[in-house]
Amino acid sequence: MAMIGDIDVGDFPLLLAPMEDVSDPPFRALCKEQGADVVYTEFISSEGLIRDAAKSVMKLDIYEKERPVGIQIFGAVLESMLKSVEIVEASGPDIIDINFGCPVKKVVSKGAGAGILKDIDLMVSLTEAMVKHTKLPVTVKTRLGWDHDSIKIVEVAERLQDVGCKAISIHGRTRAQMYKGEANWKPIAEVKNNPRMHIPVFGNGDVDTPERAVEMRDVYGLDGAMIGRASIGYPWFFKEVKHFMATGKHCDPPSMQERVDAARRHLQMAIDWKGERLGVFETRRHYTNYFKGIPNFKPFRMKMVTSDEPQGVFDAFDEVLAEFGDYQFA
Numbered sequence: 001m002a003m004i005g006d007i008d009v010g011d012f013p014l015l016l017a018p019m020e021d022v023s024d025p026p027f028r029a030l031c032k033e034q035g036a037d038v039v040y041t042e043f044i045s046s047e048g049l050i051r052d053a054a055k056s057v058m059k060l061d062i063y064e065k066e067r068p069v070g071i072q073i074f075g076a077v078l079e080s081m082l083k084s085v086e087i088v089e090a091s092g093p094d095i096i097d098i099n100f101g102c103p104v105k106k107v108v109s110k111g112a113g114a115g116i117l118k119d120i121d122l123m124v125s126l127t128e129a130m131v132k133h134t135k136l137p138v139t140v141k142t143r144l145g146w147d148h149d150s151i152k153i154v155e156v157a158e159r160l161q162d163v164g165c166k167a168i169s170i171h172g173r174t175r176a177q178m179y180k181g182e183a184n185w186k187p188i189a190e191v192k193n194n195p196r197m198h199i200p201v202f203g204n205g206d207v208d209t210p211e212r213a214v215e216m217r218d219v220y221g222l223d224g225a226m227i228g229r230a231s232i233g234y235p236w237f238f239k240e241v242k243h244f245m246a247t248g249k250h251c252d253p254p255s256m257q258e259r260v261d262a263a264r265r266h267l268q269m270a271i272d273w274k275g276e277r278l279g280v281f282e283t284r285r286h287y288t289n290y291f292k293g294i295p296n297f298k299p300f301r302m303k304m305v306t307s308d309e310p311q312g313v314f315d316a317f318d319e320v321l322a323e324f325g326d327y328q329f330a
């Protein structure tokens with residue numbers, strides 16, 4: 001059983017990874033329904049939050065049905081991070097997560113995200129100050145290191161634990177790797193095997209089949225799996241992993257009706273939450289996966305991703321059902 005502070009997140013929990021423009025309330029709701037044990041918001045800029053930037057503040061929206069939920073923030077300036085902790089606390093999450101892993105230039109160049117992997121003392125002192133500033137459990141998401149020659153994740157994880165971090169999720173790549181190559185889970189297992197470690201160590205990176213999740217549990221001995229890209233447009237991934245972990249068998253893939261229902265609800269929730277324009281626009285990236293593998297699907301997908309009005313997209317869903325309603329997914 002894994003505990004994040006006082007929160008029991010079960011045996012080998014599956015965590016929905018924080019993903020910018022993906023892990024929003026509508027998507028988190030769908031993943032939760034399909035078995036995600038912990039969900040995280042997309043990352044939120046501490047500098048944006050303290051300036052009350054509308055987009056950052058909106059990302060604080062969380063709902064009862066998705067608990068336990070972690071709000072993830074990033075930044076590198078102590079005062080901004082502490083002020084953000086107060087702002088985040090007011091929205092009532094279960095967990096505050098610090099992003100020490102984002103590799104993109106505009107974040108790293110300010111010393112935030114994975115940029116902090118160049119200054120481990122700052123990473124530790126920021127974490128310590130944030131832990132002391134809140135009663136909520138603080139967790140950290142990070143990468144193996146800045147580059148191949150500077151991987152010190154065993155030592156880093158232990159230091160974070162010692163200053164009160166309650167769980168750590170580690171993406172098995174360095175910043176230098178960005179998203180290239182394969183995630184390396186060996187150093188994550190070394191973190192877990194450190195006899196001094198007692199907080200949960202969650203593995204992340206390339207869990208894209210139920211078998212890989214089982215490997216992370218049984219071969220690498222980690223405490224849970226954080227899942228990102230495999231869930232985009234495919235919230236059923238959580239259910240499929242759980243089923244496989246429990247039975248050793250694959251469950252049937254969702255039917256066309258289930259896929260269309262999920263896509264409809266996703267779009268409707270997105271419109272309700274962020275308005276028609278953004279709702280239509282930002283849900284587009286999910287459709288490819290919702291309807292993956294269907295032959296001659298292109299015209300339907302094109303309609304879904306080029307309609308600027310919700311009705312056009314809903315019509316495309318109806319047409320898909322009429323045309324492919326009894327399609328059997330492999």
Ligand SMILES: Cc1cc2nc3c(=O)[nH]c(=O)nc-3n(C[C@H](O)[C@H](O)[C@H](O)COP(=O)(O)O)c2cc1C
Nearest residue numbers: 017018019020042043099171205206207227228229
């Ligand atoms: C579209 C996208 C957005 C992401 N945004 C974030 C983010 O906001 N915060 C974060 O910690 N990681 C972010 N990540 C990284 C993921 O959380 C995860 O670490 C990475 O995708 C590896 O896991 P996966 O192989 O299961 O996708 C993002 C990844 C993707 C693909």
